[in-house]
Amino acid sequence: MYLPQLLKKAATGEKLVALTCYDASFARILIEAGVDILLVGDSLGMTIQGHDTTLPVSMTDMVYHTGAVRRGAPGAFIMADLPFGSYQASPAQAFENAARLLAAGGNMVKLEGGAVMVDTVSYLTQRGVPVCAHLGLLPQSVNQTGYRAQAKDDVAARQLIADARTLDAAGASLLVLESIPARLAAEVSDSLQIPTIGIGAGLDCDGQVLVLNDLLGLTARPPRFAKDFMAGASSIKDAVARYVISVRNGEFPAPEHCF
Ligand code: KIV
Numbered sequence: 001m002y003l004p005q006l007l008k009k010a011a012t013g014e015k016l017v018a019l020t021c022y023d024a025s026f027a028r029i030l031i032e033a034g035v036d037i038l039l040v041g042d043s044l045g046m047t048i049q050g051h052d053t054t055l056p057v058s059m060t061d062m063v064y065h066t067g068a069v070r071r072g073a074p075g076a077f078i079m080a081d082l083p084f085g086s087y088q089a090s091p092a093q094a095f096e097n098a099a100r101l102l103a104a105g106g107n108m109v110k111l112e113g114g115a116v117m118v119d120t121v122s123y124l125t126q127r128g129v130p131v132c133a134h135l136g137l138l139p140q141s142v143n144q145t146g147y148r149a150q151a152k153d154d155v156a157a158r159q160l161i162a163d164a165r166t167l168d169a170a171g172a173s174l175l176v177l178e179s180i181p182a183r184l185a186a187e188v189s190d191s192l193q194i195p196t197i198g199i200g201a202g203l204d205c206d207g208q209v210l211v212l213n214d215l216l217g218l219t220a221r222p223p224r225f226a227k228d229f230m231a232g233a234s235s236i237k238d239a240v241a242r243y244v245i246s247v248r249n250g251e252f253p254a255p256e257h258c259f
Contacts, residue, residue: 001077003107014248017035018035019038020040020047020209022040022212027076028072031073031076037077037197037207047218053139055143057081066106069105071105077108078105079106079107082109082110088113108174109130110132111132111134112139117133118170126171131171132173133174135160136176136201152259161187174195177198178198180200180201185201189205200225201225203250216228225253
């Protein structure tokens with residue numbers, strides 16, 4: 001699938017369902033269960049590699065896992081994270097590394113940050129690289145923020161709205177909103193042309209994303225916004241299908257998953 005088909009789907013009002021995916025076996029199962037976007041997230045630094053943060057993940061790791069996911073799901077829409085240190089230095093550095101992820105099988109890259117990333121988003125999108133921006137809790141900035149909900153006061157909320165609008169205008173095609181108040185995510189989603197994908201950002205985003213390992217109940221201390229869909233499911237595919245249905249019919253996230 002390519003970006004225009006995905007955006008067409010979002011334009012009909014159907015919620016986009018995304019899930020992280022790191023290998024070929026899961027890629028096949030997730031697509032069979034109805035997931036729209038496979039995110040090769042740099043969360044693999046924690047889920048696969050056992051680090052405390054996403055910071056040690058390298059471009060070599062991301063290329064390897066993106067290739068594996070592509071081989072497992074040849075027709076899927078695959079978003080791949082640009083890891084920490086692979087894009088912040090300059091737009092040219094970002095393009096060089098984004099090109100490696102697209103060559104490995106990605107359809108789109110995701111990068112973290114607000115106004116500081118506008119030139120990079122514009123540079124990439126003018127050169128054939130679809131970009132998903134990411135605001136709110138930025139795991140690659142954990143050393144500055146820790147892992148906690150963001151944009152809870154009015155000044156930070158206004159800044160996030162301004163950043164979202166600028167990234168939209170710069171050419172981003174999707175925006176991930178992580179761990180922000182649900183009413184702020186609703187306001188951002190209303191005010192943008194592009195679809196928003198929430199994780200800990202309430203029900204009113206245009207789609208949802210979760211970390212696969214959280215959904216499967218494999219995480220020792222899951223974040224508040226996660227739900228274990230394995231509970232009561234008959235198989236991994238059934239658990240993922242329950243997530244897909246819950247997002248599409250507006251049952252997930254529930255109030256207890258929101259800020
Ligand atoms: O890497 C990842 O899993 C992510 C999600 C938290 C959106 O970026």
